[in-house]
Amino acid sequence: MSQASKTEPARPALTPVAILAGFAVLLGFQLAGETLVVATRLVLPSFAFPGPVAGMLLLLGFLVLRKTLDASTNAVSTGLIGVLSLLFVPSAVGVIQYGGVLVDWGGPLLLAVVLSTLATLLVTVFTFLWIAKLTGKQSS
Amino acid sequence: MSGISTIWVYLNTSPLLWLAVTIAAFLIAHVVGKKLGGSPLANSVLIAGAIIITLLLVSGTPYTTYFEGAQFVHFLLGPATVALAVPLFKNLDKVKPVLLPMAGALVAGSLTAIGSAVAIVAAFGAPAEIIASIAPKSTSAPIAMELARSLGGVPSLAAVLVILTGITGAVIVTPLMNALRIRNFAARGFAVGVASHGIGTARAFQVNDVAGAFAGIAMALNGALTSLLVLVWSLLLG
Numbered sequence: 416m417s418q419a420s421k422t423e424p425a426r427p428a429l430t431p432v433a434i435l436a437g438f439a440v441l442l443g444f445q446l447a448g449e450t451l452v453v454a455t456r457l458v459l460p461s462f463a464f465p466g467p468v469a470g471m472l473l474l475l476g477f478l479v480l481r482k483t484l485d486a487s488t489n490a491v492s493t494g495l496i497g498v499l500s501l502l503f504v505p506s507a508v509g510v511i512q513y514g515g516v517l518v519d520w521g522g523p524l525l526l527a528v529v530l531s532t533l534a535t536l537l538v539t540v541f542t543f544l545w546i547a548k549l550t551g552k553q554s555s
Numbered sequence: 556m557s558g559i560s561t562i563w564v565y566l567n568t569s570p571l572l573w574l575a576v577t578i579a580a581f582l583i584a585h586v587v588g589k590k591l592g593g594s595p596l597a598n599s600v601l602i603a604g605a606i607i608i609t610l611l612l613v614s615g616t617p618y619t620t621y622f623e624g625a626q627f628v629h630f631l632l633g634p635a636t637v638a639l640a641v642p643l644f645k646n647l648d649k650v651k652p653v654l655l656p657m658a659g660a661l662v663a664g665s666l667t668a669i670g671s672a673v674a675i676v677a678a679f680g681a682p683a684e685i686i687a688s689i690a691p692k693s694t695s696a697p698i699a700m701e702l703a704r705s706l707g708g709v710p711s712l713a714a715v716l717v718i719l720t721g722i723t724g725a726v727i728v729t730p731l732m733n734a735l736r737i738r739n740f741a742a743r744g745f746a747v748g749v750a751s752h753g754i755g756t757a758r759a760f761q762v763n764d765v766a767g768a769f770a771g772i773a774m775a776l777n778g779a780l781t782s783l784l785v786l787v788w789s790l791l792l793g
Contacts, residue, residue: 441634448637464782465697467636468775474640484644492638495631496767499757500599501581502632505625506696507604507718507754508577511611512618513711520676520685527675527689528716532723534671535693535750536731539664539773543742546656 429490437491444477445470567616573624580606598726600754636753639771642760646768653741660742661773664749665780668693688712691785692720694778695752702785717752724751725758740766748773 429437448470455462478484495502517524566572584602591597611621622629643650650657672689687708691699696717703713728747737743744766747755752774760767 438634441637444640445633445637459786462782462786465636465695465778467633468695468778470633470637471640471643471771471775474637475643478640478644479647484641489641492641495635495638496642496760498581499635499753499760501578501603502628502635503600503718503721503754503757504577504581504603504607505622505629506632506714507600507722508607508611508621508625509618510604510715510718511608513715516709516712517715520679520681523676523679523681524685524689524716525719527672528692528719529723530675531668531672531692532720532750533727533731535664535668536724536728536746538667539660539746539749540732540735540737540742542663543653543656543660543745544737544739546659547653547739547742550655 429487433487434491437485437487437489440474440488441470441491441495444474447473567614567620570624570627573616573621574627575624576607576610577603577625577628580610596726598722598758600757601722601726604722632753639756639768639775642764642768643772646765649741649765650769650772656742657745657769657772657776660745661749661776661780664746664773665693665777665784668750668777669781669784684708685712689716691781692716693750693752694781695774698778698782702782705789706785718754721751721754724755728755728758729762741769744769745773749777752777 445467448468449466451469451473452462452464452466455464580603581599583606584599587602588597588599596602607621610616611618669690672692673686676686676689684707687706688703688710690706690708691702691713694702694717696714699713699717700710704710724747728743728751732743732746740763744756744759744763747759747766748770751758756767756770756774759770
Protein backbone atom coordinates (compact mmCIF):
# COMPACT_ATOMS: atom_id res chain seq x y z
CA MET A 416 0.00 0.00 0.00
CA SER A 417 1.51 3.32 -1.06
CA GLN A 418 0.81 6.62 0.66
CA ALA A 419 -1.24 7.77 -2.31
CA SER A 420 -3.70 4.87 -1.99
CA LYS A 421 -4.75 6.15 1.42
CA THR A 422 -6.27 9.26 -0.05
CA GLU A 423 -7.83 7.58 -3.07
CA PRO A 424 -11.05 5.63 -2.57
CA ALA A 425 -10.74 1.88 -3.19
CA ARG A 426 -13.81 1.93 -5.44
CA PRO A 427 -15.43 4.78 -7.31
CA ALA A 428 -17.18 7.12 -4.88
CA LEU A 429 -20.90 7.63 -5.27
CA THR A 430 -21.92 10.73 -7.13
CA PRO A 431 -23.74 13.38 -5.09
CA VAL A 432 -26.92 12.53 -6.97
CA ALA A 433 -26.56 8.85 -6.04
CA ILE A 434 -26.23 9.83 -2.36
CA LEU A 435 -29.39 11.92 -2.67
CA ALA A 436 -31.13 8.96 -4.29
CA GLY A 437 -30.14 6.75 -1.33
CA PHE A 438 -31.57 9.34 1.06
CA ALA A 439 -34.73 9.57 -1.00
CA VAL A 440 -35.25 5.80 -0.67
CA LEU A 441 -34.91 5.97 3.13
CA LEU A 442 -37.16 9.04 3.47
CA GLY A 443 -39.71 7.52 1.09
CA PHE A 444 -39.97 4.33 3.14
CA GLN A 445 -40.13 6.36 6.38
CA LEU A 446 -42.99 8.37 4.89
CA ALA A 447 -44.77 5.16 3.85
CA GLY A 448 -44.27 3.71 7.36
CA GLU A 449 -45.54 6.85 9.13
CA THR A 450 -48.57 6.95 6.81
CA LEU A 451 -49.34 3.29 7.48
CA VAL A 452 -49.22 3.85 11.26
CA VAL A 453 -51.47 6.92 11.07
CA ALA A 454 -53.91 4.98 8.86
CA THR A 455 -53.95 2.06 11.35
CA ARG A 456 -54.77 4.53 14.14
CA LEU A 457 -57.98 5.46 12.35
CA VAL A 458 -59.17 1.90 13.04
CA LEU A 459 -57.25 1.24 16.29
CA PRO A 460 -56.82 4.57 18.13
CA SER A 461 -54.58 3.12 20.89
CA PHE A 462 -52.17 1.49 18.40
CA ALA A 463 -48.65 2.66 19.30
CA PHE A 464 -45.91 1.83 16.83
CA PRO A 465 -43.07 4.04 15.58
CA GLY A 466 -43.45 5.01 11.92
CA PRO A 467 -39.72 4.64 11.13
CA VAL A 468 -39.76 1.02 12.37
CA ALA A 469 -42.76 0.34 10.12
CA GLY A 470 -40.72 1.95 7.30
CA MET A 471 -37.79 -0.34 8.10
CA LEU A 472 -40.02 -3.43 7.84
CA LEU A 473 -41.45 -2.14 4.53
CA LEU A 474 -37.93 -1.56 3.13
CA LEU A 475 -36.88 -5.04 4.26
CA GLY A 476 -39.93 -6.54 2.53
CA PHE A 477 -39.10 -4.55 -0.60
CA LEU A 478 -35.45 -5.73 -0.59
CA VAL A 479 -36.50 -9.36 -0.05
CA LEU A 480 -38.95 -9.21 -2.97
CA ARG A 481 -36.44 -7.44 -5.20
CA LYS A 482 -33.53 -9.64 -4.06
CA THR A 483 -30.99 -6.87 -4.74
CA LEU A 484 -29.69 -3.84 -2.89
CA ASP A 485 -28.58 -0.87 -4.95
CA ALA A 486 -25.26 0.82 -4.16
CA SER A 487 -26.72 4.20 -3.20
CA THR A 488 -29.19 2.82 -0.59
CA ASN A 489 -26.40 0.60 0.73
CA ALA A 490 -23.89 3.44 1.05
CA VAL A 491 -26.25 5.96 2.69
CA SER A 492 -27.63 3.31 5.09
CA THR A 493 -24.17 2.11 6.11
CA GLY A 494 -23.09 5.73 6.66
CA LEU A 495 -26.07 6.61 8.86
CA ILE A 496 -25.75 3.42 10.91
CA GLY A 497 -22.05 4.18 11.38
CA VAL A 498 -23.00 7.30 13.38
CA LEU A 499 -26.15 5.87 14.99
CA SER A 500 -24.91 6.73 18.51
CA LEU A 501 -24.63 10.42 17.58
CA LEU A 502 -28.29 10.50 16.63
CA PHE A 503 -29.33 9.56 20.19
CA VAL A 504 -27.33 12.38 21.81
CA PRO A 505 -30.11 15.06 21.60
CA SER A 506 -32.59 12.67 23.28
CA ALA A 507 -30.04 11.78 25.96
CA VAL A 508 -29.44 15.48 26.71
CA GLY A 509 -33.25 15.79 27.03
CA VAL A 510 -32.95 14.00 30.37
CA ILE A 511 -32.12 17.39 32.00
CA GLN A 512 -35.54 18.67 31.01
CA TYR A 513 -37.24 16.02 33.12
CA GLY A 514 -34.63 15.55 35.84
CA GLY A 515 -37.21 16.84 38.33
CA VAL A 516 -39.62 13.97 37.75
CA LEU A 517 -36.98 11.60 39.12
CA VAL A 518 -36.76 13.38 42.50
CA ASP A 519 -39.30 11.45 44.56
CA TRP A 520 -38.83 7.98 43.13
CA GLY A 521 -35.31 8.33 41.70
CA GLY A 522 -33.69 5.60 43.81
CA PRO A 523 -36.21 2.81 43.16
CA LEU A 524 -36.51 3.81 39.47
CA LEU A 525 -32.74 3.73 38.87
CA LEU A 526 -32.48 0.42 40.71
CA ALA A 527 -35.34 -0.99 38.62
CA VAL A 528 -33.76 0.23 35.36
CA VAL A 529 -30.36 -1.34 36.12
CA LEU A 530 -31.63 -4.66 37.53
CA SER A 531 -34.36 -5.06 34.91
CA THR A 532 -31.94 -4.33 32.04
CA LEU A 533 -29.47 -6.87 33.44
CA ALA A 534 -32.24 -9.47 33.89
CA THR A 535 -33.58 -8.83 30.37
CA LEU A 536 -30.12 -9.25 28.79
CA LEU A 537 -29.55 -12.52 30.65
CA VAL A 538 -33.01 -14.03 30.05
CA THR A 539 -32.97 -13.06 26.35
CA VAL A 540 -29.48 -14.32 25.55
CA PHE A 541 -29.89 -17.62 27.43
CA THR A 542 -33.36 -18.32 25.98
CA PHE A 543 -31.92 -17.68 22.49
CA LEU A 544 -28.95 -20.00 23.06
CA TRP A 545 -31.10 -22.67 24.75
CA ILE A 546 -33.67 -22.87 21.93
CA ALA A 547 -30.89 -22.74 19.32
CA LYS A 548 -29.29 -25.73 21.04
CA LEU A 549 -32.64 -27.60 21.24
CA THR A 550 -33.36 -27.05 17.56
CA GLY A 551 -29.74 -27.91 16.74
CA LYS A 552 -29.09 -24.71 14.86
CA GLN A 553 -26.38 -22.21 15.58
CA SER A 554 -25.64 -18.83 14.13
CA SER A 555 -22.46 -17.02 14.92
CA MET B 556 -18.15 42.77 28.33
CA SER B 557 -21.19 43.96 26.39
CA GLY B 558 -19.45 42.94 23.17
CA ILE B 559 -19.05 39.38 24.39
CA SER B 560 -22.64 39.24 25.57
CA THR B 561 -23.84 40.50 22.17
CA ILE B 562 -21.93 37.69 20.48
CA TRP B 563 -23.31 35.17 22.99
CA VAL B 564 -26.89 36.37 22.44
CA TYR B 565 -26.40 35.99 18.68
CA LEU B 566 -24.90 32.50 18.95
CA ASN B 567 -27.47 31.34 21.46
CA THR B 568 -30.38 32.30 19.23
CA SER B 569 -28.91 30.61 16.15
CA PRO B 570 -29.25 26.83 15.80
CA LEU B 571 -25.64 26.65 14.53
CA LEU B 572 -23.91 26.78 17.93
CA TRP B 573 -25.67 23.83 19.57
CA LEU B 574 -25.63 21.76 16.37
CA ALA B 575 -21.84 22.24 16.26
CA VAL B 576 -21.55 21.50 20.00
CA THR B 577 -23.55 18.26 19.59
CA ILE B 578 -21.25 16.98 16.85
CA ALA B 579 -18.07 18.20 18.59
CA ALA B 580 -19.09 16.55 21.89
CA PHE B 581 -19.76 13.31 20.03
CA LEU B 582 -16.34 13.44 18.34
CA ILE B 583 -14.67 14.08 21.72
CA ALA B 584 -16.67 11.20 23.23
CA HIS B 585 -15.57 8.98 20.35
CA VAL B 586 -11.86 9.78 20.95
CA VAL B 587 -12.21 9.42 24.74
CA GLY B 588 -14.05 6.14 24.22
CA LYS B 589 -11.21 4.78 22.07
CA LYS B 590 -8.62 5.87 24.65
CA LEU B 591 -10.53 4.21 27.51
CA GLY B 592 -10.84 1.10 25.35
CA GLY B 593 -12.35 -1.64 27.46
CA SER B 594 -13.92 0.58 30.12
CA PRO B 595 -17.66 -0.09 30.41
CA LEU B 596 -18.27 3.64 30.86
CA ALA B 597 -16.69 4.49 27.49
CA ASN B 598 -20.10 4.91 25.86
CA SER B 599 -20.28 7.75 23.36
CA VAL B 600 -23.93 8.65 24.09
CA LEU B 601 -23.17 8.81 27.83
CA ILE B 602 -19.97 10.88 27.47
CA ALA B 603 -21.36 13.27 24.83
CA GLY B 604 -24.58 13.67 26.82
CA ALA B 605 -22.64 14.48 29.99
CA ILE B 606 -20.45 17.06 28.21
CA ILE B 607 -23.45 18.84 26.66
CA ILE B 608 -25.55 18.75 29.86
CA THR B 609 -22.62 20.34 31.72
CA LEU B 610 -22.35 23.09 29.07
CA LEU B 611 -26.09 23.77 29.19
CA LEU B 612 -26.10 23.98 32.99
CA VAL B 613 -22.99 26.21 33.12
CA SER B 614 -24.31 28.58 30.45
CA GLY B 615 -27.87 28.51 31.79
CA THR B 616 -29.20 27.47 28.38
CA PRO B 617 -32.67 25.87 28.31
CA TYR B 618 -33.13 22.54 26.52
CA THR B 619 -35.51 24.09 23.99
CA THR B 620 -32.72 26.45 22.81
CA TYR B 621 -30.33 23.52 22.62
CA PHE B 622 -32.82 21.46 20.64
CA GLU B 623 -33.21 24.24 18.03
CA GLY B 624 -29.77 23.17 16.84
CA ALA B 625 -29.79 19.51 17.88
CA GLN B 626 -33.05 18.80 16.04
CA PHE B 627 -31.15 18.40 12.77
CA VAL B 628 -29.19 15.49 14.22
CA HIS B 629 -32.29 14.14 15.98
CA PHE B 630 -34.26 14.18 12.72
CA LEU B 631 -31.84 11.70 11.12
CA LEU B 632 -32.97 9.02 13.60
CA GLY B 633 -36.00 8.37 11.36
CA PRO B 634 -34.11 7.55 8.13
CA ALA B 635 -31.40 5.77 10.19
CA THR B 636 -34.05 3.47 11.66
CA VAL B 637 -35.34 2.70 8.16
CA ALA B 638 -31.71 2.04 7.15
CA LEU B 639 -31.52 -0.84 9.67
CA ALA B 640 -33.32 -2.91 7.01
CA VAL B 641 -30.06 -2.95 5.00
CA PRO B 642 -27.78 -4.90 7.44
CA LEU B 643 -30.76 -7.10 8.22
CA PHE B 644 -31.21 -7.90 4.51
CA LYS B 645 -27.48 -8.61 4.15
CA ASN B 646 -27.57 -11.00 7.14
CA LEU B 647 -30.87 -12.65 6.21
CA ASP B 648 -29.19 -16.04 5.71
CA LYS B 649 -28.12 -15.89 9.38
CA VAL B 650 -31.58 -14.82 10.56
CA LYS B 651 -33.64 -17.53 8.83
CA PRO B 652 -32.17 -20.57 10.67
CA VAL B 653 -32.72 -18.96 14.09
CA LEU B 654 -36.32 -17.75 13.77
CA LEU B 655 -37.42 -20.11 16.57
CA PRO B 656 -34.70 -18.99 19.05
CA MET B 657 -35.55 -15.38 18.16
CA ALA B 658 -39.26 -15.88 18.82
CA GLY B 659 -38.65 -17.57 22.17
CA ALA B 660 -36.03 -15.05 23.27
CA LEU B 661 -38.30 -12.18 22.25
CA VAL B 662 -41.25 -13.36 24.34
CA ALA B 663 -39.09 -14.27 27.36
CA GLY B 664 -37.06 -11.05 27.15
CA SER B 665 -40.02 -8.75 26.59
CA LEU B 666 -41.94 -10.21 29.55
CA THR B 667 -38.81 -9.96 31.73
CA ALA B 668 -38.23 -6.33 30.70
CA ILE B 669 -41.77 -5.28 31.63
CA GLY B 670 -42.33 -7.65 34.57
CA SER B 671 -39.07 -7.15 36.46
CA ALA B 672 -39.20 -3.33 36.23
CA VAL B 673 -42.84 -3.23 37.33
CA ALA B 674 -42.18 -5.70 40.17
CA ILE B 675 -39.20 -3.73 41.55
CA VAL B 676 -40.91 -0.31 41.67
CA ALA B 677 -44.14 -1.92 42.96
CA ALA B 678 -42.13 -3.51 45.78
CA PHE B 679 -41.14 0.01 46.85
CA GLY B 680 -44.83 0.96 46.96
CA ALA B 681 -44.72 3.24 43.91
CA PRO B 682 -48.06 4.68 42.74
CA ALA B 683 -49.79 3.40 39.58
CA GLU B 684 -48.59 6.32 37.39
CA ILE B 685 -44.94 5.53 38.20
CA ILE B 686 -45.50 1.82 37.45
CA ALA B 687 -47.19 2.68 34.14
CA SER B 688 -44.26 4.95 33.22
CA ILE B 689 -41.56 2.30 33.70
CA ALA B 690 -43.44 -0.62 32.09
CA PRO B 691 -42.48 0.21 28.45
CA LYS B 692 -38.87 1.33 29.27
CA SER B 693 -37.19 -1.20 26.91
CA THR B 694 -38.93 0.11 23.79
CA SER B 695 -37.86 3.19 21.80
CA ALA B 696 -38.85 6.62 23.17
CA PRO B 697 -41.84 7.53 20.94
CA ILE B 698 -43.52 4.18 21.51
CA ALA B 699 -42.80 4.17 25.28
CA MET B 700 -44.25 7.67 25.69
CA GLU B 701 -47.39 6.65 23.82
CA LEU B 702 -47.77 3.43 25.82
CA ALA B 703 -47.15 5.21 29.16
CA ARG B 704 -49.87 7.72 28.26
CA SER B 705 -52.35 4.99 27.36
CA LEU B 706 -51.65 3.25 30.70
CA GLY B 707 -52.11 6.43 32.75
CA GLY B 708 -48.40 7.08 33.26
CA VAL B 709 -46.24 10.17 32.70
CA PRO B 710 -44.85 10.31 29.11
CA SER B 711 -41.89 12.56 30.06
CA LEU B 712 -40.84 10.19 32.85
CA ALA B 713 -41.18 7.28 30.43
CA ALA B 714 -38.82 9.09 28.00
CA VAL B 715 -36.16 9.56 30.73
CA LEU B 716 -36.41 5.91 31.76
CA VAL B 717 -36.07 4.81 28.11
CA ILE B 718 -32.83 6.79 27.73
CA LEU B 719 -31.43 5.49 31.03
CA THR B 720 -32.35 1.91 30.04
CA GLY B 721 -30.67 2.37 26.66
CA ILE B 722 -27.44 3.70 28.15
CA THR B 723 -27.42 1.04 30.91
CA GLY B 724 -27.75 -1.80 28.40
CA ALA B 725 -25.20 -0.28 26.02
CA VAL B 726 -22.70 0.10 28.86
CA ILE B 727 -23.08 -3.36 30.45
CA VAL B 728 -23.76 -5.65 27.47
CA THR B 729 -20.20 -6.18 26.22
CA PRO B 730 -18.49 -6.77 29.62
CA LEU B 731 -21.44 -8.97 30.69
CA MET B 732 -21.41 -11.17 27.57
CA ASN B 733 -17.60 -11.39 27.59
CA ALA B 734 -17.63 -12.43 31.28
CA LEU B 735 -20.18 -15.14 30.43
CA ARG B 736 -18.01 -16.18 27.46
CA ILE B 737 -20.94 -15.94 25.05
CA ARG B 738 -19.49 -15.66 21.54
CA ASN B 739 -22.72 -16.02 19.58
CA PHE B 740 -23.06 -12.48 18.23
CA ALA B 741 -26.58 -13.12 16.93
CA ALA B 742 -27.72 -13.95 20.48
CA ARG B 743 -25.74 -11.07 22.03
CA GLY B 744 -27.12 -8.53 19.56
CA PHE B 745 -30.66 -9.83 19.90
CA ALA B 746 -30.48 -9.53 23.70
CA VAL B 747 -29.29 -5.91 23.68
CA GLY B 748 -31.93 -4.99 21.08
CA VAL B 749 -34.73 -6.38 23.27
CA ALA B 750 -33.33 -4.86 26.49
CA SER B 751 -32.09 -1.48 25.25
CA HIS B 752 -33.76 -0.54 21.93
CA GLY B 753 -31.88 1.85 19.58
CA ILE B 754 -29.09 2.90 21.96
CA GLY B 755 -28.31 -0.79 22.51
CA THR B 756 -28.50 -1.34 18.75
CA ALA B 757 -26.03 1.51 18.12
CA ARG B 758 -23.65 -0.15 20.61
CA ALA B 759 -24.09 -3.55 18.93
CA PHE B 760 -23.08 -2.11 15.54
CA GLN B 761 -19.85 -0.81 17.12
CA VAL B 762 -18.98 -4.34 18.23
CA ASN B 763 -20.07 -6.46 15.30
CA ASP B 764 -22.20 -6.11 12.15
CA VAL B 765 -24.09 -9.36 12.80
CA ALA B 766 -24.83 -8.29 16.38
CA GLY B 767 -26.08 -4.97 15.01
CA ALA B 768 -28.41 -6.60 12.47
CA PHE B 769 -29.91 -8.85 15.18
CA ALA B 770 -30.22 -5.93 17.61
CA GLY B 771 -32.13 -3.94 14.99
CA ILE B 772 -34.67 -6.68 14.37
CA ALA B 773 -34.98 -7.33 18.13
CA MET B 774 -35.70 -3.65 18.74
CA ALA B 775 -38.44 -3.64 16.07
CA LEU B 776 -40.00 -6.91 17.28
CA ASN B 777 -39.92 -5.84 20.94
CA GLY B 778 -41.60 -2.55 20.07
CA ALA B 779 -44.38 -4.46 18.31
CA LEU B 780 -44.77 -7.08 21.07
CA THR B 781 -44.72 -4.54 23.93
CA SER B 782 -47.40 -2.48 22.12
CA LEU B 783 -49.49 -5.62 21.74
CA LEU B 784 -49.05 -6.63 25.41
CA VAL B 785 -49.93 -3.12 26.60
CA LEU B 786 -52.94 -3.02 24.26
CA VAL B 787 -54.21 -6.32 25.72
CA TRP B 788 -53.45 -5.04 29.24
CA SER B 789 -55.38 -1.79 28.71
CA LEU B 790 -58.31 -3.66 27.12
CA LEU B 791 -58.43 -6.01 30.13
CA LEU B 792 -58.40 -3.02 32.51
CA GLY B 793 -61.33 -1.68 30.49
